[in-house]
Amino acid sequence: MKTKLECKEVKVFYKDFQALHGIDMDIFENRVTALIGPSGCGKSTFLRTINRLNELIEGTRTEGEIYLDEKNIYSNEIDVVALRKKVGMVFQKPSVFPMSIYENIAYGPKIHGIKNKGKLDSIVEKSLVAANLWQEVKDRIHKPAAGLSGGQQQRLVIARVLAVEPEVILMDEPASALDPISTSKLEELIGELKKQYTIVIVTHNMQQAARVSDFTGFFLNGFLIEYSKTNDLFVNPHDKKTEDYITGRFG
Amino acid sequence: MATRGKEKIITVLFWLSALVITAILAGIIGYIVVKGISAINWEFISQPPSRAGKEGGISTTIIGTIYLTLVALLIAVPLGVGAALYLEEYGRKNTMFGYVLKLTAETLAGIPSIVYGLFGFVFFVIFLNMGWSILSGGLTLAIMILPTITRTSQEAVIAVPQEYRSNSFALGATKWYTIKRLILPAAAPGIITGIILSAGRAVGESAAVLLTAGSSLGMPLNITDPARTMAVHLYILAIEGISMERAFGTALLIIVLILIINYLANWSVRKVVRQ
Ligand SMILES: Nc1ncnc2c1ncn2[C@@H]1O[C@H](COP(=O)(O)OP(=O)(O)OP(=O)(O)O)[C@@H](O)[C@H]1O
Ligand SMILES: [Mg+2]
Numbered sequence: 281m282k283t284k285l286e287c288k289e290v291k292v293f294y295k296d297f298q299a300l301h302g303i304d305m306d307i308f309e310n311r312v313t314a315l316i317g318p319s320g321c322g323k324s325t326f327l328r329t330i331n332r333l334n335e336l337i338e339g340t341r342t343e344g345e346i347y348l349d350e351k352n353i354y355s356n357e358i359d360v361v362a363l364r365k366k367v368g369m370v371f372q373k374p375s376v377f378p379m380s381i382y383e384n385i386a387y388g389p390k391i392h393g394i395k396n397k398g399k400l401d402s403i404v405e406k407s408l409v410a411a412n413l414w415q416e417v418k419d420r421i422h423k424p425a426a427g428l429s430g431g432q433q434q435r436l437v438i439a440r441v442l443a444v445e446p447e448v449i450l451m452d453e454p455a456s457a458l459d460p461i462s463t464s465k466l467e468e469l470i471g472e473l474k475k476q477y478t479i480v481i482v483t484h485n486m487q488q489a490a491r492v493s494d495f496t497g498f499f500l501n502g503f504l505i506e507y508s509k510t511n512d513l514f515v516n517p518h519d520k521k522t523e524d525y526i527t528g529r530f531g
Numbered sequence: 532m533a534t535r536g537k538e539k540i541i542t543v544l545f546w547l548s549a550l551v552i553t554a555i556l557a558g559i560i561g562y563i564v565v566k567g568i569s570a571i572n573w574e575f576i577s578q579p580p581s582r583a584g585k586e587g588g589i590s591t592t593i594i595g596t597i598y599l600t601l602v603a604l605l606i607a608v609p610l611g612v613g614a615a616l617y618l619e620e621y622g623r624k625n626t627m628f629g630y631v632l633k634l635t636a637e638t639l640a641g642i643p644s645i646v647y648g649l650f651g652f653v654f655f656v657i658f659l660n661m662g663w664s665i666l667s668g669g670l671t672l673a674i675m676i677l678p679t680i681t682r683t684s685q686e687a688v689i690a691v692p693q694e695y696r697s698n699s700f701a702l703g704a705t706k707w708y709t710i711k712r713l714i715l716p717a718a719a720p721g722i723i724t725g726i727i728l729s730a731g732r733a734v735g736e737s738a739a740v741l742l743t744a745g746s747s748l749g750m751p752l753n754i755t756d757p758a759r760t761m762a763v764h765l766y767i768l769a770i771e772g773i774s775m776e777r778a779f780g781t782a783l784l785i786i787v788l789i790l791i792i793n794y795l796a797n798w799s800v801r802k803v804v805r806q
């Protein structure tokens with residue numbers, strides 16, 4: 281099992297407020313890592329340190345190091361565009377762009393310089409197939425993406441991320457706006473994707489964390505309280521706070 | 532029962548006010564059409580004025596109006612849209628500079644056009660020695676409409692959902708790519724509405740244009756040529772008692788021109804949105 285991401289002493293400040301207090305965490309390749317914890321504990325903030333998206337929020341400061349394949353993504357030589365090509369992100373609310381399904385998927389590859397029509401066509405198809413959406417939309421890929429259902433939109437967004445061929449996929453509560461059927465489709469998809477990708481997923485749903493993930497980290501007030509194999513964490517938590525949380529005593 | 536009665540009265544009141552507005556509008560346009568239609572024929576549109584506008588047509592003033600409006604838009608649209616994009620996408624939010632610019636834009640938008648005319652006259656026509664010209668007039672009109680274009684573009688850009696940006700950046704897009712491919716197309720309808728409003732103001736402006744572009748009846752070819760716009764022509768025809776019929780004919784054509792601008796703008800919005 282190879283370490284894909286090595287986080288060392290990661291701290292994030294929103295102006296004066298410290299949201300993360302030194303997170304140390306190794307994330308493994310081709311595994312699904314779930315982040316759980318009560319609202320406001322810093323899960324999304326941590327996720328955004330991995331693709332340096334916190335930098336878009338004015339007044340944030342990040343300290344510490346994150347190594348992606350042994351290269352510190354916070355060093356000066358790192359090109360954020362290249363980083364974000366390697367580390368894709370799926371947000372809580374599916375946000376399809378106001379263009380066709382095809383153009384949504386082609387948006388990313390075009391950023392990275394792919395212009396050839398034939399090549400784009402094949403990327404679009406491949407990504408939609410991989411996101412389990414191709415069958416449902418293949419007859420209308422040139423129609424506006426806004427016409428898709430919520431679950432389809434979330435899979436479209438995943439296809440859009442896959443189209444840039446990332447190595448790591450970050451998902452921030454990707455199922456929170458979905459109905460049970462779409463959710464189980466998404467969970468199935470995550471299971472397939474992990475063969476090729478390293479996945480980090482934030483979820484509020486502990487059954488979901490237990491179902492989809494190999495490792496789970498429990499966050500509380502900006503600290504990583506406990507991090508271990510999912511099964512161990514749920515069956516045999518070491519920290520009293522973890523136990524309280526997973527048994528529903530708070531949060 | 533009481534609330535239902537109230538509902539009914541309010542509905543009737545709204546209906547009445549809509550009716551009054553429609554009636555006033557229809558009345559004015561109807562009046563202009565009735566008074567002006569007799570002046571309009573192919574000669575009126577295609578021939579230059581002669582004998583101070585008593586005879587001939589108004590072709591040079593139509594060209595002058597379009598020319599001047601285009602120059603004003605060509606200057607003001609890139610500047611205004613650029614300023615809006617800078618303020619909303621590049622500049623740091625909530626800075627003193629942004630606040631001052633917003634305040635300036637709002638204040639400038641409320642200044643009467645004649646004041647812009649006076650400024651343009653003193654600054655462009657005399658001080659910069661540009662004389663009465665399309666250029667002086669275009670610059671003056673550009674300054675006049677710049678606040679409107681900036682503000683409406685800003686509102687349009689702000690209305691683009693924030694998630695588009697974060698999703699785009701997360702895919703590795705740069706700011707400029709995001710603006711070009713995502714923000715501008717999404718904001719285009721709002722921006723174009725601002726441009727329509729501004730073009731309407733430029734077409735309809737008389738005082739500021741008279742002071743800066745002059746009232747020459749010749750055909751403006753060079754940007755340094757003076758020109759008379761339709762609105763100025765209308766004003767002179769009416770105030771000097773040259774021909775009321777022709778003044779109304781000109782007014783009618785101004786309305787038609789503005790309708791054409793609206794139509795073209797709507798058409799281009801639909802085109803942008805579709806692609
Ligand atoms: N843009 C911001 N500006 C200031 N504070 C922020 C910002 N974003 C998050 N925070 C604060 O940082 C802390 C962590 O927020 P974060 O969004 O990472 O939590 P979370 O664990 O993802 O919560 P949730 O489960 O509700 O999504 C919270 O206290 C939050 O108020
Ligand atoms: Mg969150």
